[in-house]
Amino acid sequence: MEEPTTEIPRADxxxxxxxxxxxxxxxxxxxxxxxxxxxxxxxGSVTVTFTLTTPACPIGPQVxxxxxxxxxxxxxxEEVTPKMIFTPPWTPDRMSEDAKFALGx
Numbered sequence: 001m002e003e004p005t006t007e008i009p010r011a012d013x014x015x016x017x018x019x020x021x022x023x024x025x026x027x028x029x030x031x032x033x034x035x036x037x038x039x040x041x042x043x044g045s046v047t048v049t050f051t052l053t054t055p056a057c058p059i060g061p062q063v064x065x066x067x068x069x070x071x072x073x074x075x076x077x078e079e080v081t082p083k084m085i086f087t088p089p090w091t092p093d094r095m096s097e098d099a100k101f102a103l104g105x
Contacts, residue, residue, distance in 0.1 A: 010041045010046075010076065011039045011040075011041050013074055014039045014041065014046055014048065014071050014074070014077075015031060015036070015039055017070045017071045017073065017074060018030055018031050018036055018039075018048065018067065018070065018071065019031045019032070020066070020070040021063060021066045021067055021070060022066075023035070023053070023059070024059065024062075026053075026103065028099050028102060028103070030050060030063070031096075032095065032096045032098060032099040033053070033094070033095055033096075033099055034090065034093075034094025034095045034096065034099070035050050035051055035052065035053070035090060035094075036048060036049075036050050037049045037050060037051060037085065043078075044076055044077055044078030044079065045078060045079045045081070046071055046077055046079070046080050046081070047081045047082075047083055048067050048071065048080065048081070048082050048083065049083045049085060050063070050067070050082065050083070050084060050085075051084065051085055051086055051089070051090045052084070052086075052090070053090055054090075055086050060084055063082070063084075064082040064084070067080060067082045068080045068082065092105050
């Protein structure tokens with residue numbers, strides 16, 4: 001019989017690290033804004049699927065670098081692959097309740 005583990009699941013650790021990625025215009029993190037669509041963990045490799053509030057937003061490269069930096073700081077992570085998509089498009093209803101309140105939605 002396996003002993004229960006108290007270790008936080010790795011995808012949750014990645015999501016927690018992504019709360020350090022801040023949208024410079026809105027001042028809120030990508031997780032609260034609902035811009036992180038998916039986190040895939042395969043051993044030491046992590047793929048983060050995310051979007052921006054608009055395809056014209058110029059911060060894509062900066063965001064990718066921040067994701068690689070913050071997620072890469074986790075002890076077990078060997079590789080971080082940010083994957084930017086625009087389908088489905090982001091809408092404000094993807095935001096957390098706290099983010100909606102902070103931005104007046």
